[in-house]
Amino acid sequence: MGRVAALADEVAERLGRPAVFIEVCGTHTVAISRLGLRSLLAGRVELRSGPGCPVCVTDHQEIDMMVDLARLPGVTLGTFGDMLRVPGSRSSLERERAGGADVRIFYSPLDAVAFAEANPEREVVFLGIGFETTAPAVAASLARARAKGVKNFSLFSAHKLIPPALRAVLSDPELKLDGLILPGHVSAVTGRRAFDFIVKEYGLPSVISGFDPMDILIALHELLLQLLRGEARVANKYTRVVREEGNLDARKRIAECFEEVDVPWRGLGVIPESGLSLRETFRDFDARFKLNIEPAPPTPLYPPGCACKEILRGKLLPPECRLFSNVCTPVHPVGPCMVSSEGACAAYYRFERFSPVGGGI
Ligand code: SF4
């Protein structure tokens, strides 16, 4: 920590301001908050959060379609827990469940396939939410359902891809950044090379990091060193997990099942080729076609006063939202960044709201 702080001092002096880094991944956001690193480095390094929590970036439009699915008779909707409370424009899955819809939490898509097999009278729709990391397991569940002849299982894919989202964030001329901490698990699938565009197109230092305290300190050290030396490269400091070309088997599974499509992200709008939709060869498992779900109209609604849009773009910090911790809390969340356990607002609320960077409330 001492070496990072000393280097941060040197960089801040050189820049005449604190270095500004963005941590892309929600798990990094939580780890950094839990460690109290933002406070320890206050005045020398500013650590902002990015669009790396899959729950936070699921758009209103997608949630509206999930709500439409939950309302269909005979449908059981399977999802990960955090998704329940995220609001769409009309309702949330939690509200639908309270109203009688069969919405269940599954810890794995394979559990949802097993549930479908045991309940042939139900149409079990699994919500595919997540980044490059969850898509291979979902693809495997479709292969399992097909191999076992499970006909009452389908997928609503809201999967998203991190590199196109980063391109959208970095293209914002108002965002002044000095470097990025890249997501470790996503990189394990995509490989280090998938992020070379950050250096080529934006000339920014970047580092792929693991999630332990020492991993994060090593990542910060690397970014500060690159800045001091005037370098920019995508350093891989998570070599125990991440390879140059990624996990070829997982990438092949994704490519067999999905194709890249333009999709809406909460806070970022529609990003070209940033989502995964099922290929035609898997149409018999595609809930949108099987259950005739019409695309919901786009509704770029944000609760009044909620700054999630700016927070997901790394432009504001949670305590800069005027609703943070007074109106908006994990018990009464106003926006998705407070709902998800990996959301930036929830992380600040849990670990930093009494610290200097949390507003010292
Ligand atoms: S899946 Fe892993 S890398 Fe991706 S956002 Fe979650 S914790 Fe970060």
Ligand code: SF4
């Ligand atoms: S504190 Fe609440 S209202 Fe403010 S940005 Fe975060 S989630 Fe939205």
